[in-house]
Amino acid sequence: GQNIDQPTEMTATEGAIVQINCTYQTSGFNGLFWYQQHAGEAPTFLSYNVLDGLEEKGRFSSFLSRSKGYSYLLLKELQMKDSASYLCAVVDSNYQLIWGAGTKLIIKP
């Protein structure tokens, strides 16, 4: 079956760096998304990776290793507003989007 694994919850300190991991086992691969979802709100797009490597976008970076079925989202200089859930989603070989359950990130002052 298809599976996406993310830690359920993580805690980090304001100003620090945190890495949120996502591993996937899917029937093929056509790209990986990261979305941010604040409590009670809609998911919003953060990044899309289809090739191996690191893509940086301001304080957020996303890394992909297709051979390892692995991605991570790196958040630097954490701010209180980064407290949210982070959703990993993979496009499989049938071009269906498979969603992970999300990682709830708690930022402490």
Added chain:
Amino acid sequence: IAGITQAPTSQILAAGRRMTLRCTQDMRHNAMYWYRQDLGLGLRLIHYSNTAGTTGKGEVPDGYSVSRANTDDFPLTLASAVPSQTSVYFCASSATSDWTDTQYFGPGTRLTVL
């Protein structure tokens, strides 16, 4: 402000009742989607539409129906609600029907079926 609107914001519904969740987008996106989000589970696709006039079934379509009469609107109907349909429902859209295209989400409808 361009985007996706959903109505109602929240609803409490008696089991057996019929309910339509509304979704409208003004971005002229071709594709639209309905998801449900339950605690501890990833977003699950209910139905989708690649373009006006066409619809398709997602991962969990049973008990739900959709229509796509025009580009902007994509209502989701629960013909006879059951408690297991208690969830948060998100409508989304993307410019194309390519699943690698970014999806934009509405604010959600929180539905409770008693």
